[in-house]
Amino acid sequence: MRTLFFLLFAFSFSVINAQIGHPGQCGFLPDEDFTPRLLANKEAARLNNHDRNDSIFYVPIQLHLVGNDEGGGRMTEKRALQGICKLNQDYAPLNMVFYLKEEFNYINSEAMFNLQFPNVPTSVTSLYAQNKVSNAINIFVGNGLSSGNSGYYTGGQDIIYMDKSFMTPNAGILAHEMGHFFSLHHTFFGWESTTYDPNQPTPQTVMWGNWSNDVEYVDRDKNCETSADYLCGTPADYITVGAANCNYTGGAVDPDSVLIDPDERNHMAYYSFSGCPEYHFSDDQMEVILEDYDARWQLSNLDCPELKDVTETANLISPSNQELIETYDNVDFEWEPVPNADFYLIEISPLASFGLIWDQAVLKNTTFTSNELSANRDNYYWRIWAFSQTDFCEIIYSESGHFATGGQLSTVQEIDFLEEILVAPNPALEGKIMLQFNSQKTDHINLSIINTQGQTIQSINNQLITKGNNIIELNLAGIQSGIYYLRLESDRQISTQRIVIL
Ligand SMILES: [Zn+2]
Structure with a gap:
């Protein structure tokens, strides 16, 4: 290395x-406000004299996992969490504890994934702004910077960008970028x-x-x-x-x-x-960090996280152990909730060792549907790791479940509670189309526009529909003219309407 x-x-x-x-290393470039901030923190430290041993300084982190335009290449949640655990080790002498403020945010953007640096495109800076969570340190993890830097902090956006290969338990780069975040120079x-x-x-x-x-x-x-x-x-x-x-x-x-x-x-x-x-860090560096923390969040206004240790593992419910599932698509997984857990990582593998992960996700609830499995496989294994916002450094898996898939596709029914579905005008004009129908119940559906190759061009998830008459306007701006299918999906039910865009 x-x-x-x-x-x-x-x-x-x-x-x-x-x-x-200094390419190859950190890409930090201070702006005009940076040194004045450092000097103000230094002066405050001289006046205040923090007692590091008496308090724990909780620091909320928001992780943004960036993939390419198709969502590929993204750092896994598990690896990213290990990077935060390393950060916690590095900041332990300050009594600082970094925790997950909210669930992971996923961004699909080639421009942010392989980032042009130091001339960051405005499309990316506006994506930073759109995705940033207030009152947390926003860390965007992508594939890397064109200059070869391992990461950078920018005062203008007040975010940290990390090359995923440097955000590992073996590298201290994140601790360094975090030092810049807290107003330290090299x-x-x-x-x-x-x-x-x-x-x-x-x-x-x-x-x-x-x-x-x-x-x-x-x-x-x-x-x-x-x-x-x-x-x-x-x-x-x-x-x-x-x-x-x-x-x-x-x-x-x-x-x-x-x-x-x-x-x-x-x-x-x-x-x-x-x-x-x-x-x-030197003692005076630590004092500056803590003053910057105070200045940013004023301890009294920052919600302390609930310290929740997860001591139990999940009991797997479905598929049951050794179950032969007749289908291989839309395979549903379910497990029992674990006390104190905020998140669940599910891993599905064709190997008992889990040396190869076939499908994985981090979820807040206790169900998952996989569409990544192959037909007629004798051996599939799955397991769950339950963790919380503040307890994610020790990975303790559930026992693993074993199941097999069959060769059938799951049956899909026509949505039976929607009536009088009308799409107008069809052909669609001026980038808009209206969908009108009568629903027998209040529910959520997913809407997608699919091209003739079966690729999803645009989708709306979790659209609320109410009992009675519904009108939904779809924006088709930017879609090339041609024949498409408008698909409405609800659980295992589906309805498809052919549309033409002029
Ligand atoms: Zn640096």
């Missing part, structure tokens, strides 16, 4: 515009686009983008309050990457020719990307 980082880094300086900062702030040159006298200032930054001296009595990361708890650091075994021996000296001795294990240094055994 270290070799990879090194290669990415070497590449970045030869090819990519220096404005980008320990080497200023040197992002300047390479230390041992053959030149060490300059007194370095430029990064529009910023001119004072170079930090080793002597703590000189300028540590006003240079680099503005914190004296972190020693002078000139982004001297390449510390073998987490020990920098590169020999860089400060402007007084004093040898620098950086903190290789600091989360906000770049040694944090090179596999040191463990990392930490």
